Amino acid sequence: MAVNPTRRRGRRPQRGRKRPNSPRPRTARQSERREAILAAALEEFSARGFAATRLDDVAHRAGVAKGTIYLYFHDKENLFQELIRSQLSPVVGSLQAALGTDRSLREVAEQAAEVFLREIYGTRRKDVIRLVISEGPRFPQLAEFYYREVIARIIAALRPMLQRAVERGELRAGAVIRFPQLLGAPGIIAIVWNALFGKIDPLDARAFVSAHLDLVFGERKAP
Amino acid sequence: MAVNPTRRRGRRPQRGRKRPNSPRPRTARQSERREAILAAALEEFSARGFAATRLDDVAHRAGVAKGTIYLYFHDKENLFQELIRSQLSPVVGSLQAALGTDRSLREVAEQAAEVFLREIYGTRRKDVIRLVISEGPRFPQLAEFYYREVIARIIAALRPMLQRAVERGELRAGAVIRFPQLLGAPGIIAIVWNALFGKIDPLDARAFVSAHLDLVFGERKAP
Amino acid sequence: MAVNPTRRRGRRPQRGRKRPNSPRPRTARQSERREAILAAALEEFSARGFAATRLDDVAHRAGVAKGTIYLYFHDKENLFQELIRSQLSPVVGSLQAALGTDRSLREVAEQAAEVFLREIYGTRRKDVIRLVISEGPRFPQLAEFYYREVIARIIAALRPMLQRAVERGELRAGAVIRFPQLLGAPGIIAIVWNALFGKIDPLDARAFVSAHLDLVFGERKAP
Amino acid sequence: MAVNPTRRRGRRPQRGRKRPNSPRPRTARQSERREAILAAALEEFSARGFAATRLDDVAHRAGVAKGTIYLYFHDKENLFQELIRSQLSPVVGSLQAALGTDRSLREVAEQAAEVFLREIYGTRRKDVIRLVISEGPRFPQLAEFYYREVIARIIAALRPMLQRAVERGELRAGAVIRFPQLLGAPGIIAIVWNALFGKIDPLDARAFVSAHLDLVFGERKAP
DNA sequence: TATGAATGAGGATTCATTCAT
DNA sequence: GATGAATGAATCCTCATTCAT
Numbered sequence: 001m002a003v004n005p006t007r008r009r010g011r012r013p014q015r016g017r018k019r020p021n022s023p024r025p026r027t028a029r030q031s032e033r034r035e036a037i038l039a040a041a042l043e044e045f046s047a048r049g050f051a052a053t054r055l056d057d058v059a060h061r062a063g064v065a066k067g068t069i070y071l072y073f074h075d076k077e078n079l080f081q082e083l084i085r086s087q088l089s090p091v092v093g094s095l096q097a098a099l100g101t102d103r104s105l106r107e108v109a110e111q112a113a114e115v116f117l118r119e120i121y122g123t124r125r126k127d128v129i130r131l132v133i134s135e136g137p138r139f140p141q142l143a144e145f146y147y148r149e150v151i152a153r154i155i156a157a158l159r160p161m162l163q164r165a166v167e168r169g170e171l172r173a174g175a176v177i178r179f180p181q182l183l184g185a186p187g188i189i190a191i192v193w194n195a196l197f198g199k200i201d202p203l204d205a206r207a208f209v210s211a212h213l214d215l216v217f218g219e220r221k222a223p
Numbered sequence: 224m225a226v227n228p229t230r231r232r233g234r235r236p237q238r239g240r241k242r243p244n245s246p247r248p249r250t251a252r253q254s255e256r257r258e259a260i261l262a263a264a265l266e267e268f269s270a271r272g273f274a275a276t277r278l279d280d281v282a283h284r285a286g287v288a289k290g291t292i293y294l295y296f297h298d299k300e301n302l303f304q305e306l307i308r309s310q311l312s313p314v315v316g317s318l319q320a321a322l323g324t325d326r327s328l329r330e331v332a333e334q335a336a337e338v339f340l341r342e343i344y345g346t347r348r349k350d351v352i353r354l355v356i357s358e359g360p361r362f363p364q365l366a367e368f369y370y371r372e373v374i375a376r377i378i379a380a381l382r383p384m385l386q387r388a389v390e391r392g393e394l395r396a397g398a399v400i401r402f403p404q405l406l407g408a409p410g411i412i413a414i415v416w417n418a419l420f421g422k423i424d425p426l427d428a429r430a431f432v433s434a435h436l437d438l439v440f441g442e443r444k445a446p
Numbered sequence: 447m448a449v450n451p452t453r454r455r456g457r458r459p460q461r462g463r464k465r466p467n468s469p470r471p472r473t474a475r476q477s478e479r480r481e482a483i484l485a486a487a488l489e490e491f492s493a494r495g496f497a498a499t500r501l502d503d504v505a506h507r508a509g510v511a512k513g514t515i516y517l518y519f520h521d522k523e524n525l526f527q528e529l530i531r532s533q534l535s536p537v538v539g540s541l542q543a544a545l546g547t548d549r550s551l552r553e554v555a556e557q558a559a560e561v562f563l564r565e566i567y568g569t570r571r572k573d574v575i576r577l578v579i580s581e582g583p584r585f586p587q588l589a590e591f592y593y594r595e596v597i598a599r600i601i602a603a604l605r606p607m608l609q610r611a612v613e614r615g616e617l618r619a620g621a622v623i624r625f626p627q628l629l630g631a632p633g634i635i636a637i638v639w640n641a642l643f644g645k646i647d648p649l650d651a652r653a654f655v656s657a658h659l660d661l662v663f664g665e666r667k668a669p
Numbered sequence: 670m671a672v673n674p675t676r677r678r679g680r681r682p683q684r685g686r687k688r689p690n691s692p693r694p695r696t697a698r699q700s701e702r703r704e705a706i707l708a709a710a711l712e713e714f715s716a717r718g719f720a721a722t723r724l725d726d727v728a729h730r731a732g733v734a735k736g737t738i739y740l741y742f743h744d745k746e747n748l749f750q751e752l753i754r755s756q757l758s759p760v761v762g763s764l765q766a767a768l769g770t771d772r773s774l775r776e777v778a779e780q781a782a783e784v785f786l787r788e789i790y791g792t793r794r795k796d797v798i799r800l801v802i803s804e805g806p807r808f809p810q811l812a813e814f815y816y817r818e819v820i821a822r823i824i825a826a827l828r829p830m831l832q833r834a835v836e837r838g839e840l841r842a843g844a845v846i847r848f849p850q851l852l853g854a855p856g857i858i859a860i861v862w863n864a865l866f867g868k869i870d871p872l873d874a875r876a877f878v879s880a881h882l883d884l885v886f887g888e889r890k891a892p
Numbered sequence: 893t894a895t896g897a898a899t900g901a902g903g904a905t906t907c908a909t910t911c912a913t
Numbered sequence: 914g915a916t917g918a919a920t921g922a923a924t925c926c927t928c929a930t931t932c933a934t
Contacts, residue, residue, distance in 0.1 A: 030893090048361060051274035054928065065895040067931080076929065134357035136419040138271060143419040151420070175434035181416065181426070182435055185408045188415070193404065196359040196366040197374070203404070211398035212405055216438060233909025234920045253918080277903065288920045290906080299904070476914090494807060497720035501908065511916040513910080522908065580803035582865040584717060589865040597866070621880035627862065627872070628881055631854045638857070639850065642805040642812040643820070649850070657844035658851055662884060679930025680899045699897080723924065734899045739926070 036062040046127030050135045087128040099157040105165035126191045186212040259285040269350035310351040322380040328388035349414045409435040482508040492573030496581045533574040545603040551611035572637045632658040705731040715796035719804045756797040768826040774834035795860045855881040
């Protein structure tokens with residue numbers, strides 16, 4: 001009956017830990033190691049989830065000793081949170097840039113979709129988003145961080161743009177204005193769908209996102 | 224050495240436990256216990272995820288001894304899977320029923336949204352869906368089950384209806400036809416959003432779903 | 447690396463238990479059940495040893511419920527001991543009979559060997575002897591019982607016979623007189639050898655025992 | 670609920686433990702620990718058998734933590750097998766040496782008996798042999814190992830020697846030639862007898878083995 | 893710094909024994 | 914009497930964390 005050999009014990013999650021480890025290691029070598037550990041952690045956490053990931057495996061994959069992880073991160077939880085933080089913040093800039101231009105709404109939306117497909121969906125970052133979705137409820141701090149650093153910023157960048165679009169008559173002052181989340185929905189769905197059903201019934205993320213834009217803005221005339 | 228010569232095992236001799244003196248037949252009590260365990264498992268798994276959940280806690284919450292779980296489920300994994308199965312299968316019927324009626328597409332969609340809000344979003348079943356999303360990638364069989372028993376059936380029920388809608392001119396033969404997933408997207412997003420950010424920035428699922436319908440079908444004339 | 451799936455927990459052995467259960471159940475049906483349980487226990491204990499045997503399996507094999515075992519035996523240990531007792535006592539009589547005759551020593555020895563081969567080596571009783579060897583050190587009571595009821599009796603029956611043989615000039619007053627154990631040695635060795643190496647390098651017990659008699663008495667002239 | 674927020678794991682912060690400040694290189698200490706664990710395992714396994722032995726007890730007796738055992742051995746079974754292997758392999762050499770000399774058969778046999786008495790019967794190795802006898806049937810690999818590494822080698826060393834003895838007229842080409850096992854029989858019997866009945870009726874192993882040699886080769890002229 | 897051996901609390905699972913039916 | 918569901922102590926094994934080297 002065993003479905004999968006992932007039976008692992010876990011430590012109970014979450015408490016108000018407050019000692020953020022030093023944000024910037026001194027030497028280049030150190031910073032390299034930190035990166036190696038984070039990269040390894042990304043692989044392992046996204047393959048198994050927080051509780052089932054063994055620091056042993058992370059260390060092995062990063063090519064360092066287990067104890068070394070503790071020189072860079074306070075504990076497993078801190079490593080996990082640092083991982084999420086380090087991966088998500090950079091994208092926000094790109095998205096903000098894409099949303100900041102002054103072209104037509106449709107063009108901007110396509111631009112943003114492109115950024116999403118290239119920088120998130122096409123990379124390991126999609127796994128980070130899955131991790132946030134999976135583990136967030138047990139890591140309120142993390143969810144909050146994600147909300148503040150990613151979601152809120154994107155929505156903040158979105159609002160004036162949508163406002164302008166309404167003023168220009170490119171958009172009715174309706175659903176999307178009230179719930180800008182609707183714009184990002186298909187991206188998230190594509191990530192989740194393919195993580196679950198990618199093997200059985202893969203979803204073409206680009207086409208899916210594109211179809212959604214058609215839905216919001218009406219079909220494009222000619223590509 | 225310490226060979227304790229009086230190590231005892233077995234049922235403890237009745238210490239003010241709930242009088243099991245009930246006249247109910249054995250099978251009724253058994254199925255009640257099974258349900259109690261599943262209910263407890265739902266609480267625990269959705270609060271902590273698969274790996275971090277302790278069967279000890281499940282047992283305690285269900286009011287049974289640890290060993291009792293093993294009378295009803297082969298192991299932790301099996302309990303988890305049975306939980307998912309038992310929770311999701313029933314809903315599909317309701318959704319199929321909602322989708323099977325012959326009214327206008329908009330009406331049908333609103334009906335389905337209603338079922339979703341009432342039977343999934345308004346119940347613990349939303350947590351089950353979160354569990355599938357979180358743990359599915361590590362439990363391929365589970366994802367497959369979910370796909371076969373839930374997703375595929377809903378999509379199968381959806382297609383002819385959408386086809387009819389196109390024929391009737393209620394829908395353009397575009398995005399939604401190719402990707403019926405778009406219809407369910409906001410439901411999933413609402414679940415995920417509120418699990419993560421419900422405390423910080425709650426999302427009104429009903430309004431959200433409704434706004435999405437406006438997006439797909441155009442604003443309703445009069446509310 | 448796993449050699450065998452016999453990892454099982456055990457209860458610590460042995461204490462001066464003193465409540466021998468009723469030696470003779472009332473009805474025929476009861477006595478039948480008791481026998482069935484003992485027969486099943488023989489199978490299971492000799493396949494797995496005391497600690498690794500599950501009463502569940504014994505019950506199943508005996509076609510009774512687990513609780514029923516406790517109607518006939520105090521506990522696992524008592525079942526085990528009763529099993530040994532019930533199996534060994536009967537043979538002693540046959541051996542004593544074989545040894546009691548007044549023929550030549552060689553003939554008597556061959557007679558006894560025949561009894562051994564037929565009633566012990568050729569039956570499940572050889573497994574009982576293996577059990578005594580394996581578990582005896584942890585069940586001093588059992589070893590003592592075995593010594594008293596089996597070993598001592600056989601030796602007692604042997605001594606006068608050997609004495610007579612010496613007087614008749616059939617045997618030198620040497621090794622065998624001082625250590626009658628030497629006569630039984632090959633029987634035990636055959637049991638142990640085949641239990642361990644029977645698959646790899648089987649030992650023909652009859653030939654082996656016979657060769658040993660040749661050693662003790664000199665080759666036979668003509669069969 | 671009870672999410673203990675301070676559950677700690679890992680090495681406890683040094684409470685008056687044996688100063689590990691030794692200058693010994695890591696490997697020496699490791700091999701010492703391995704030995705300590707094996708020694709403890711020998712005690713425990715031979716006192717209780719495989720199934721009833723607790724690794725907890727082994728660890729305690731070895732003066733290490735439970736987890737440490739798993740640094741040296743894959744699991745309980747592996748520990749058990751390594752124990753057998755490590756104990757038995759060395760003896761074979763001594764026995765082969767004793768059997769390889771070119772003296773008279775009787776002398777060689779006495780030499781071998783001496784080695785057995787000193788290196789097996791006089792040490793814990795007799796318990797290892799008991800363990801093989803007791804647990805071998807449930808650990809076929811182990812029985813096979815024992816056969817290959819011990820039994821087969823001894824028999825292989827024995828055959829040419831016996832052959833020579835026949836040629837020299839020291840032995841009739843009979844029982845012992847066909848069944849060299851007969852030579853070792855009393856050693857095994859002595860081990861088993863004393864393990865079972867040593868308290869009640871101890872058997873003088875040296876005299877017993879010696880008596881057996883008298884049986885095989887005829888009484889010695891003068892002691 | 894970096895290492896990785898050592899620790900031991902934690903948790904899944906088993907199974908002898910009890911007892912309501 | 915017989916049953917077998919329920920119990921929970923027992924025990925294997927894991928792995929986050931520490932710290933001597």
